[in-house]
Amino acid sequence: MKLLTAAQTRQADAATIEQEGISSADLMERAAAAFTDWFCQRLSPAEAGEVLVVCGPGNNGGDGLVAARLLHHGGYRVQVALLPADKHSADFELNRQRLPAAVPVAEWAPAQLPAVAPGTVVVDALFGTGLNRPLTGAAAALVAHLNTSKARIVSIDLPSGLLADAPQPADSPVVQARHTITFELPKLALLLPQNARYVGRWQALPIGLSPQFLAEADTDTYLIDVTLLAGRLPARPTFSHKGTFGHALLLAGSRGKLGAAVLAARSCLHGGVGLLTVQVPAVGYAVLQTAVPEAMCLADAHKHELSELPDLKPYNAVGLGPGIGQDDATRAVLEELLCTAPVPLVLDADALNLLGANRSLLDLLPPDTLLTPHPKEFERLTEPARDDYHRLELLRDFARRHRCYVLLKGAYSCLATPDGQRYFNTTGNPGLATGGTGDVLTGLALALRADKRLSPLDAALLATYAHGRAADLAAVHTGQAGLTAGALPHYIGRALQELTTEEF
Incomplete structure (x- = not known):
């Protein structure tokens, strides 16, 4: 699914009106x-x-007037409050005339704002994607009044005052909605952490915008959903064997952090890898052999840290990072891996922290390496971001400059690609905000990267989506608060099965 700018959304509206031979009021009604x-x-x-x-x-107010009429006809007790204005859009005027006389209408001037009882359901139809500057004057006063009322607010299109395509100025007034209902495609502003307190839960409702326009619209920003992933994960051939799905090497763990190695290893196996070898410090050999008997295990010469790189010839992909610490010997392993690896790499956790502390190593990253930082780890690789939009620009620039894939983790995790594309994930829940879930992602990404049937992009997209989907499946049984990283691997197979394409 594509993400479009506010201007492109208006163009989509216009294309739909022209191609269907309808009026703008008809589309507003829809x-x-x-x-x-x-x-x-x-x-x-x-x-x-x-x-x-x-x-x-404007037309967002027109949407509200139509909704007021339809709700009235549905038996709801509706009243309409209008923001004082000298001019109104044509569709606003039309739907003001269509509003039944039984629906009370009043202008709410700043000096005479009536009290809004706590719990009142408020439909926010003040401003939508056409807004290009912060609210001031009467509009700002009305928004502040609504936010202090403790009403149950539902916003149409965007919370009023929220800019669709630009950073929100500090302290600018924005409606704080419980729900935001947008149309056809979500807007980028709905996906960003800094806007969460305004957006609440969002949903994009289809309204039949021009399929031709949407297909041809030029964008570099997408949502990762089942439609985007269709056909990317082929079914397993009947005569498969261990070598069909690749041999992965996982370099993980240090004294006190062997759990990270166990989690990543289990996830890699549940992600469908054909063979898995895990190298851990000597202190972890018995732990891995016992906890993950399906994996082969190599004991590092160092008792507590990773200090050596094995022969990489047998492997189809290498993962490094979960629980490895930042010892000098481990940094040397990372540098040797970057210089010599003949296969794809997946880097996470302390591998990223080592890169951040030794930025000259970034120039050694092999093409198509996958990095999976959380925001703080990414900041160590680049610089502190001024806002969410700046962080996305840093993300795009980093992936382009280093010819790598970077998955910035969080709600709506964003995957940046070497060619400048960005993909926002649609799966996952707050249950993932617990230790070890990133290690699970590393293992899953490693399994898919070792599968030679998958391109680097497909492996990264599938890992991102399936990791979040596994969390959604797990939370059904555990609840979000009860979700642990150890539960996730057991749901990865189901998440991948949902995406598997069977040939007919």
Whole structure:
């Protein structure tokens, strides 16, 4: 699924109107009907109580007026509050005229803002993607009033005051919604951490925008979903053998951090690797042989740290990082690996911290290496970001400059590619915010990277999605708070099976 700019979204609207021979008011009706259906499925008239629809002077306000009319016809007790304005859009004026007389309408001036009772359902239709500057004056006052009311706010398209394509200025007024209902495709602003307190939970509802325009729209930003992944993971051939799916080498663990090696190894095996060899410090040999009997194990000459690199010829991919620490000997292993590896690499955790502390090593990264940092690890590789948009630019530039894939972990993890593409993930939940889940991702990515049937991009996309999907499957049984990294590997196979393409 593509992510489009606000300008492209307006172009999609215009293309739909032209190609279908409909009016802009017809498309507005379609969008408001989708919103109203969503609303009615979640709250009955009795559960909603009084519904306050707050409308701005443009087409977002027009959406709100249509929604107010449809909710009224559905038996809801609706009243409309209008932001004072000298001018209104044509579709706003049309739908103001169509509003039933039984629906109370009032202008809410800053000096006379009525109290909004806590728990009131407020439909925020003040401003949408057309906004290009922070709110001021009456609009800012109304937003502040709504935010202090403790109302249940649902925003149409975007929370009013939120900029669709640009960093939000500090302290600028933005509606704090519980839900944001956008149309056809999500907006980038909905995916960024700094906007979470405004957006709440979001959902994109289809409204039949032009398939031709969406297919041809030029973008470098996508969502990772089942549609994007269709056909990327082939079914396993009947006459498969261990060598079909690759032999992976995992370099992991140090004294006190052998659990990371166990988690990554288990994940790699559940990710479908044909053969797995794990090299750990000598102190971890018995641990790995006992905890992960399916894996072969190499004991490093050093008792507590990784200090040597084995012969890499047998392997199809190498993973380094989980629990390795930052000893000088381990740094030397990393440098040797970067200089000599003939196969794809997956680097995480302390491998990234070593790179950050020794940035000259970044120039040695082999092409198509996959790095999986969390935001703090990524900052050590680059620089502190001014805001989420700046961080995404740093991410894109880093992947291009070092010809690598970088998966910036978090809610809506973002994968940047060597050719400048960005892919935001749609799976996962807050249960992943616990120790060890990154090690599980490393193991899964290593398994898929060792599979010679998969391209570097496909392996990274599939690992990103399946890791989050495994967490979603696990949380059904454990709850998000009860989700542990150790539970995740058991759901990876199911997550991958959902994506497997069977030939007909």
